[in-house]
Amino acid sequence: MIWRSIFKMAQNSLAEGVFAINKPYGMSSAQVIRDCQHHFNPSKLFAPLLAADRALREKEKKYQKQRRTHAKRDINVKIGHGGTLDPLATGVLILGVGKGTKALHDFLGCTKTYETVVVFGASTDTYDRVGKLIKKGDYSNITREQVEEALNSFRGKFQQMPPLYSALKMNGKPLYEYAREGKPIPREIETREVDVTDLELTEWYEPGTHNHRWPTEEAEQAEKNVVKSVWQVAKHQQDGTTSTEEAATLIPEVVEKEVKALADHESNKRAAEERVDELVSEEPAGKKRKTETGAAEPMMSGALKDKKGNDKKQDKYAKNRGLDLAPPPPSPDTPFPWEGKGPPAAKIRMTVTSGFYVRSLCHDLGEKLGCGAMMAELVRSRQGEFVLGTDNCMEYSDLALGEEVWAPKIQKALEMWNNKDKAGKAQAVEPVVKKEEVKTEEVKAEELKAEDIKTEKQPTPTPTPEQPAGEVKVEESASVKDEAKA
Numbered sequence: 236m237i238w239r240s241i242f243k244m245a246q247n248s249l250a251e252g253v254f255a256i257n258k259p260y261g262m263s264s265a266q267v268i269r270d271c272q273h274h275f276n277p278s279k280l281f282a283p284l285l286a287a288d289r290a291l292r293e294k295e296k297k298y299q300k301q302r303r304t305h306a307k308r309d310i311n312v313k314i315g316h317g318g319t320l321d322p323l324a325t326g327v328l329i330l331g332v333g334k335g336t337k338a339l340h341d342f343l344g345c346t347k348t349y350e351t352v353v354v355f356g357a358s359t360d361t362y363d364r365v366g367k368l369i370k371k372g373d374y375s376n377i378t379r380e381q382v383e384e385a386l387n388s389f390r391g392k393f394q395q396m397p398p399l400y401s402a403l404k405m406n407g408k409p410l411y412e413y414a415r416e417g418k419p420i421p422r423e424i425e426t427r428e429v430d431v432t433d434l435e436l437t438e439w440y441e442p443g444t445h446n447h448r449w450p451t452e453e454a455e456q457a458e459k460n461v462v463k464s465v466w467q468v469a470k471h472q473q474d475g476t477t478s479t480e481e482a483a484t485l486i487p488e489v490v491e492k493e494v495k496a497l498a499d500h501e502s503n504k505r506a507a508e509e510r511v512d513e514l515v516s517e518e519p520a521g522k523k524r525k526t527e528t529g530a531a532e533p534m535m536s537g538a539l540k541d542k543k544g545n546d547k548k549q550d551k552y553a554k555n556r557g558l559d560l561a562p563p564p565p566s567p568d569t570p571f572p573w574e575g576k577g578p579p580a581a582k583i584r585m586t587v588t589s590g591f592y593v594r595s596l597c598h599d600l601g602e603k604l605g606c607g608a609m610m611a612e613l614v615r616s617r618q619g620e621f622v623l624g625t626d627n628c629m630e631y632s633d634l635a636l637g638e639e640v641w642a643p644k645i646q647k648a649l650e651m652w653n654n655k656d657k658a659g660k661a662q663a664v665e666p667v668v669k670k671e672e673v674k675t676e677e678v679k680a681e682e683l684k685a686e687d688i689k690t691e692k693q694p695t696p697t698p699t700p701e702q703p704a705g706e707v708k709v710e711e712s713a714s715v716k717d718e719a720k721a
Contacts, residue, residue, distance in 0.1 A: 266557025
């Protein structure tokens with residue numbers, strides 16, 4: 236019964252608006268959109284929306300149709316997101332459907348709440364557990380009290396520096412390329428003002444009580460030197476101890492040694508890749524060798540087989556580029572990359588403004604403590620009014636359960652958004668009307684007051700020569716004359 240009522244509502248109105256979905260681990264935000272379109276396109280819920288889009292396409296002129304690329308000629312449910320989420324992270328991903336995509340820019344500047352797990356004792360080039368190890372530090376004396384004290388430096392407004400080695404570019408060139416070449420950085424590293432309105436250490440994990448760990452891959456020495464030199468530039472700039480040019484330019488002997496070591500590393504890497512490429516042969520599409528049965532052989536070795544040993548058909552949709560972009564969390568059976576109990580870890584919850592890098596906070600916290608740190612987990616639990624576990628944020632796993640499961644949830648979330656949007660517009664108009672009414676009453680009062688003042692200030696008539704002194708001729712009104720006659 237619920238499903239039938241939902242379908243009738245969809246027929247009468249277009250399913251448009253904004254909702255949120257819990258993005259899975261290891262998946263890109265763009266892949267979530269593709270998955271949603273895969274389920275939404277053939278659905279009954281969004282059938283009226285697609286029909287409306289087809290009607291608009293039919294009204295387009297010929298030149299408008301020709302300007303569309305082949306990819307854009309397909310009619311899909313229009314979906315966009317209100318701020319990307321890292322593949323390593325899970326949590327709230329805001330999606331706009333139909334006309335709801337026009338409201339997505341409003342969410343780029345709203346506050347967000349994150350929960351992250353920080354592992355102490357080491358730093359990586361990407362500031363998280365999927366990067367390469369750059370350095371390790373002594374974590375034996377790190378306590379919860381020390382971490383809570385260090386967190387005080389990251390509350391309120393301050394200038395934050397983005398992840399230097401992995402994210403920052405200058406003049407279209409990665410920052411680490413300047414350090415590799417021994418060249419000075421063209422200008423100061425740009426920071427951005429952020430505001431942390433809430434910052435709390437919610438859980439503390441003593442050594443040996445958690446499964447979080449550092450990555451096992453360690454960077455080459457040449458890479459370590461390059462990354463450390465970039466970090467040194469940022470530190471000198473923040474401390475104001477030296478100029479950007481002095482900090483960015485390495486010692487000539489060190490530069491020469493690093494460049495040579497890095498060149499050898501790249502050469503060995505290319506040689507290994509070429510050896511791998513020689514093991515794989517691809518023939519032109521028109522010259523596929525055929526087997527005795529006449530079927531073309533697969534171009535790549537290791538083609539997937541079904542239970543009977545036959546080649547599986549490659550579904551176009553199955554070729555997803557946005558899946559498994561982050562390595563899975565380590566299993567408890569995996570050996571730890573340290574001896575003894577290992578380092579402590581902490582779960583931190585924060586509410587921040589737009590443009591905040593959680594991984595930078597984790598890295599900077601480790602630098603402040605002097606032991607190094609990295610981000611191990613990240614969950615966005617809230618963005619704007621969308622919160623995990625509520626009616627306006629559905630689970631990604633609901634998509635696989637069928638339209639009867641996910642359609643009512645999306646319909647409810649869209650209704651919540653549209654009702655809130657209408658209420659917001661009404662509230663925005665109401666104060667204006669009241670203001671105009673008050674202004675009108677004030678104008679009326681001022682006009683009456685002005686008339687009273689004008690009457691009070693009206694000049695007293697002066698006596699004429701024919702009148703005796705002290706007498707003033709006052710013109711009588713018609714009513715007064717009538718009363719005199721009577």
